[in-house]
Amino acid sequence: xxxxxxxxxxxxxxxxxxxxxxxxxxxxxxxxxxxxxxxxxxxxxxxxxxxxxxxxxxxxxxxxxxxxxxxxxxxxxxxxxxxxxxxxxxxxxxxxxxxxxxxxxxxxxxxxxxxxxxxxxxxxxxxxxxxxxxxxxxxxxxxxxxxxxxxxxxxxxxxxxxxxxxxxxxxxxxxxxxxxxxxxxxxxxxxxxxxxxxxxxxxxxxxxxxxxxxxxxxxxxxxxxxxxxxxxxxxxxxxxxxxxxxxxxxxxxxxxxxxxxxxxxxxxxxxxxxxxxxxxxxxxxxxxxxxxxxxxxxxxxxxxxxxxxxxxxxxxxxxxxxx
Amino acid sequence: xxxxxxxxxxxxxxxxxxxxxxxxxxxxxxxxxxxxxxxxxxxxxxxxxxxxxxxxxxxxxxxxxxxxxxxxxxxxxxxxxxxxxxxxxxxxxxxxxxxxxxxxxxxxxxxxxxxxxxxxxxxxxxxxxxxxxxxxxxxxxxxxxxxxxxxxxxxxxxxxxxxxxxxxxxxxxxxxxxxxxxxxxxxxxxxxxxxxxxxxxxxxxxxxxxxxxxxxxxxxxxxxxxxxxxxxxxxxxxxxxxxxxxxxxxxxx
Numbered sequence: 106x107x108x109x110x111x112x113x114x115x116x117x118x119x120x121x122x123x124x125x126x127x128x129x130x131x132x133x134x135x136x137x138x139x140x141x142x143x144x145x146x147x148x149x150x151x152x153x154x155x156x157x158x159x160x161x162x163x164x165x166x167x168x169x170x171x172x173x174x175x176x177x178x179x180x181x182x183x184x185x186x187x188x189x190x191x192x193x194x195x196x197x198x199x200x201x202x203x204x205x206x207x208x209x210x211x212x213x214x215x216x217x218x219x220x221x222x223x224x225x226x227x228x229x230x231x232x233x234x235x236x237x238x239x240x241x242x243x244x245x246x247x248x249x250x251x252x253x254x255x256x257x258x259x260x261x262x263x264x265x266x267x268x269x270x271x272x273x274x275x276x277x278x279x280x281x282x283x284x285x286x287x288x289x290x291x292x293x294x295x296x297x298x299x300x301x302x303x304x305x306x307x308x309x310x311x312x313x314x315x316x317x318x319x320x321x322x323x324x325x326x327x328x329x330x331x332x333x334x335x336x337x338x339x340x341x342x343x344x345x346x347x348x349x350x351x352x353x354x355x356x357x358x359x360x361x362x363x364x365x366x367x368x369x370x371x372x373x374x375x376x377x378x379x380x381x382x383x384x385x386x387x388x389x390x391x392x393x394x395x396x397x398x399x400x401x402x403x404x405x406x407x408x409x410x411x412x413x414x415x416x417x418x419x420x421x422x423x424x425x426x427x428x
Numbered sequence: 429x430x431x432x433x434x435x436x437x438x439x440x441x442x443x444x445x446x447x448x449x450x451x452x453x454x455x456x457x458x459x460x461x462x463x464x465x466x467x468x469x470x471x472x473x474x475x476x477x478x479x480x481x482x483x484x485x486x487x488x489x490x491x492x493x494x495x496x497x498x499x500x501x502x503x504x505x506x507x508x509x510x511x512x513x514x515x516x517x518x519x520x521x522x523x524x525x526x527x528x529x530x531x532x533x534x535x536x537x538x539x540x541x542x543x544x545x546x547x548x549x550x551x552x553x554x555x556x557x558x559x560x561x562x563x564x565x566x567x568x569x570x571x572x573x574x575x576x577x578x579x580x581x582x583x584x585x586x587x588x589x590x591x592x593x594x595x596x597x598x599x600x601x602x603x604x605x606x607x608x609x610x611x612x613x614x615x616x617x618x619x620x621x622x623x624x625x626x627x628x629x630x631x632x633x634x635x636x637x638x639x640x641x642x643x644x645x646x647x648x649x650x651x652x653x654x655x656x657x658x659x660x661x662x663x664x665x666x667x668x669x670x671x672x673x674x675x676x677x678x679x680x681x
Contacts (some may be wrong), residue, residue: 115591176595179568201555203589206547207571210559214525219642222554223526235646240552241439244446245455246544248646289569290600292586299592317442335681345612353592360588368680375442389678391671392657394441400651407674408657409667419668427672427681 108140109278110165111194113185114147114158115204117176121154124200126268128159128261131227132198133269136163138229140195144275147184149174160271166192170282174197175293178207180284184217187283194256196227196234201260213258219251225265234259242377243400263359264382297298302354304338311337312366313358314384316345318373318413320396325350327414328372331421334428338363342380357383376401393417429484429578430526431475432535434545434557435468435503437496441550454520464499467546471607473614474576475544476507482518482578485509487538491527493519497630504625505617511630516638524556531557532564540602542583547572547606558606568599571606616647 110132115122129144136142136376142162146154149171156243158165172180189197199205201223213220224236236249236258251257306312313332319325332339346356357364359382369387373394374380374382381404384390392405395412403407409416439446439460447456464472475486486501488511491494500511514530516522522530535543541563545558547670555571562569573588574594581601586594588608617625675681 117593122590146491177597178570203572203595206555207559207569207587210524210556211569213642214528214560214563220525220556221520221643222556239651240555240648241441241446241552243454243651244441245448245648246651249643250646251643252641290603291570292598294596294598296589297586297594297596299594337497343609349613356592359590361592363591368675389675389680390657391675395443397659398445402657402659403651403655405657407671408659409671410659411664411667415664416668419664420671423668423672424681427676 107193107195108136108138109192109194110136110140110142111145111189111192111197112142112162113197113199114154115200115202116148116154119153122200122202123268124202124261124263125158126161127266128198128200129271130269131261131312132162135196135227135229143194145185145188149179155277159275160273162271162273162275165275165277166280167277168280169281170284172225172284172287173282173394176204176207177291177293179288179291181208182212182215184283185212188280189216197256197258199258199260200256201262201285205260209260209407210260210287218256218258219254219374220260221249221251222260223318224259225262227259227261228406233403237378242375244398262378264378264385268381299353302352304355306338306340306355306357306363307364309338309364310366311368312336312364312370312384312387313337314340314342314369314371315345315375316342316372316374318382319345322348322350324414334421334424335370337366337368337370341397342374342377359383371401371405372417374401376404389428429478429482430538430540431478431486432482432489432538432540432543433468433472433475433486433503433508434489434531434543434561435472435499436465436490436546436549437462437492437499438465438549446650448650452649454647455648462495462498464502465546465549465611467548467607469546469614470609470611470647471544471614472503472506472508472545474607476615477612478542479507487512487540489531489535490514491522491530500630501625502617504628506615507621507623510628512633513630514633516634516636518637521641521644523561523641524552524554525623525642526638526640528557528560528564530546531561534633535561536565541610542578542601543567545604545606545607555606558604562604565604567602567604569604569606570597570599572608573605574608574611576605576611587667600662
């Protein structure tokens with residue numbers, strides 16, 4: 106049995122996604138257990154991406170086919186199920202991203218391979234693989250074992266591994282694409298850009314983020330007033346957009362925008378990782394939440410445990426006085 | 429159009445304290461309020477909207493304890509046709525793969541044009557059951573669907589990618605879509621709907637044991653205390669004042 110680690114490279118519109126380098130960093134660590142690290146690159150006209158990926162693994166398996174240009178789970182699964190059955194890697198890593206979520210569960214099922222999703226860490230103990238993950242919105246951690254098999258699949262939560270610079274020199278192997286006919290039952294049509302809003306929250310120095318704790322849209326003016334007092338713009342987490350209280354261009358998080366303001370104040374936001382992905386790089390983070398166990402407090406520099414409907418009016422008053 | 433919707437009863441934990449029980453493999457559920465998983469509620473609404481346009485039936489499927497009938501009943505009250513609850517003997521040791529396996533059998537028999545699930549559950553959060561189920565059913569899928577248009581035997585769907593970008597796909601039916609939150613505005617059940625639901629059938633599949641788990645929870649534990657915010661202590665007046673001083677000191681006010 107090999108101890109080789111495969112990382113399925115993720116890219117979009119010709120650009121390698123950050124998660125790929127996070128996976129390669131973890132993959133390198135895991136490959137020290139006597140295996141080689143391979144980057145598996147499915148795409149079209151991959152030369153530029155190959156150059157960028159070379160320092161990060163021992164080998165690159167390159168499958169270049171026009172059908173693989175834009176991600177289509179059907180094509181990707183066809184190519185990868187062939188490849189994994191032939192090469193039999195010990196662990197195959199993907200990101201828990203729009204790409205990995207669409208691909209890994211069906212690929213693992215076709216291969217009858219144990220698959221652990223959304224992991225933040227992976228450990229090899231003899232022939233077995235264990236993963237760590239967060240459940241119940243980050244309030245509980247869980248250690249998961251994968252049943253014994255020749256190979257395992259693990260998807261990794263973006264942002265959970267700090268990527269390192271690569272020091273390797275990958276040998277590139279071209280693999281002939283097994284794809285023949287076009288498939289007609291699942292076609293990629295196009296990318297659609299997000300609509301631009303009236304305010305660009307990514308340019309603001311102070312951002313006030315509101316979440317589920319807002320309860321009702323009639324409470325919005327209170328938050329708008331506070332954002333104005335403190336010289337910031339109003340942004341939000343996903344539930345606020347889902348409820349239709351604010352438009353999508355105000356959403357901070359992995360499916361919304363990434364902000365890096367000098368000050369981010371999270372109000373009534375529990376701190377799901379999808380939101381944290383979009384604001385963790387702010388210089389100073391303040392969290393106001395009535396739940397002392399809310400994960401947002403592990404991201405924030407300063408916290409106030411309290412009811413936002415009491416804290417915000419008082420804070421607003423004080424801010425106006427100080428200014 | 430014949431639609432299957434897979435829904436799950438989950439505890440509401442966003443604002444509640446969550447504790448691990450003595451087995452270290454489950455949480456203490458006594459004090460928690462349960463409801464339909466949020467993303468599943470959007471999937472259900474998408475099915476209801478489609479039923480209004482095209483007619484046909486909606487069958488709800490759930491894997492869960494007897495109490496999961498609550499979420500089926502709620503779906504029936506909103507307009508679903510009938511429900512199936514699957515309760516295997518070893519319910520506590522199921523993983524995402526075996527949940528999908530349990531759903532696959534009755535859904536295959538039902539010859540549905542469309543299968544909808546939520547894109548993520550608020551408990552385990554694997555985003556795995558829907559796409560696994562599509563593979564077991566042998567039909568194409570799209571996950572994280574935030575827009576869906578059905579024309580005859582095909583669907584145009586938009587997937588939510590990172591950074592606000594959408595990816596549009598055209599997929600032939602039958603197909604399975606995992607629905608993202610925010611795609612629609614889920615309705616509430618009407619009083620009349622609740623009355624009518626009492627007449628509708630919930631089929632129960634039990635006295636079975638499922639095998640073939642691929643993953644197992646070794647143990648649950650509380651997240652290790654890592655970085656923690658400096659929590660400002662005192663009354664509302666005091667903490668507000670303290671925060672202002674800190675922000676002023678940093679030149680942020």
